[in-house]
Amino acid sequence: MIKYNLTCICKESFESWFLSSAAFDSLKKTKLIKCIYCGSSSVKKSVMAPNVNAKSNKIFKKSKIERNIKKQLLDVRKFIEKNCKNVGGNFTTEARSIHYDKKSSQGIYGKATPKETSELLEEGIEVVTIPWVDKFEN
Ligand SMILES: [Zn+2]
DSSP: OEEEEEEETTSOEEEEEESOHHHHHHHHHTTOOOOTTTOOSOEEEOOSOOOTTOOHHHHHHHHHHHHHHHHHHHHHHHHHHHHSEEEETTHHHHHHHHHHHOOOOOOEEEOOOHHHHHHHHHTTOOOOOOOOOOTTOO
16 A cells, blocks of 8 residues: 545645555546545645645644544455455465465465565565554554
């Protein structure tokens, strides 16, 4: 997942998470990326630095947005927990056996080091790293 700063024609800016830059491009093309303030799909990736002179109400808005992002990530986590099998520390082994034996199409999730993840990717095994948010934080 990657995070982009987006700006809208209404001059507001906000952050949003995407699976990849390609995912962003295809969502953008189909106008599925909408401004969280006005609902317009005329948003674009921002190259501007965050406004350091932001007033306190802006900061409040920002923390609200961060909570929304966290909620989205929690939804991702719930979806994965519901639909995939937790293999914990055996993730790389299980991912390889699914890829090479083709015995199961069930999704799995678990833990892998960045090195293990890049090895899997080199072998052509599709893995996605997502920020795993804690359910019990507020
Ligand atoms: Zn807008």
